[in-house]
Amino acid sequence: MRISEAAARSGLSADTIRYYERSAVLPPLPRGADGHRDVPARMVELMTLLHLLRETGMPMADLRRFTGLFRQGDATVAARRALLEAHGARLKARRAALDRCEVLLARKMEVYDQIEGRGRAERSGP
């Protein structure tokens, strides 16, 4: 399939796909007779995973290692598992940050309510 379709399906942008290929996060993609990339359907699955991993904070270097391992087949499953488990920890940390932020926003909203309340109904009764 064309790069644009792979982009649409995986969630990566076409630019990002090309960038990933350049920087060895993706393997060299096969080309059609016209020199255009002809993305194998099976690649889209990997791209989607990469998209999700990056979106949630896995660094490029780890993506690179991951796809490298992936290309070497089942013998590397243990190493891949380790990478993904490490990422699990990152997810946890991110969730914690989201939680903290949400709590703080809620508190801020209360403060704002009070300020605006005072503004609208100054010295309102108890």
Added chain:
Amino acid sequence: MRISEAAARSGLSADTIRYYERSAVLPPLPRGADGHRDVPARMVELMTLLHLLRETGMPMADLRRFTGLFRQGDATVAARRALLEAHGARLKARRAALDRCEVLLARKMEVYDQIEGRGRAERSGP
């Protein structure tokens, strides 16, 4: 207090604090006789908020607007609320991404279990 203490308390790095000052995310910080920044205690609160907002994906431009409004006092509460509410949407999106990623990781782990299971106990009974 010194910049290092403000950093430790807020979660921002000293470098980042200086960078934020340079780029008008923080107001010009007062200096002591020795030329060192003397961070007012009240600023730490703002820095902590900024840290949490950035950590969860608010862009610099919004931080800048936020602190700008903050410095203008209570009249800007509505605008600040709007910024924080917009950020609430970002939090939601991030959480969704985390969720999707976690689901996918769990699935991957199952796949890996099977592959490794096959490896260790080939053609084990039903």
Added chain:
DNA sequence: CGCTTGACTTGGAGCGGCTCCAACCCGGTA
């Protein structure tokens, strides 16, 4: 008193991860 240590200062370079752009090519349709 001089010397070292440590925390700070500035300006500027470097980096991760894209994102956008100009300039070009190719195949298909009006």
Added chain:
DNA sequence: TACCGGGTTGGAGCCGCTCCAAGTCAAGCG
């Protein structure tokens, strides 16, 4: 034939830090 709508490349630009060199100053110590 002229023009689209895709694709290609190389390279610049951007965001948000992060690190570094070179310098200044204050405190503590022999």
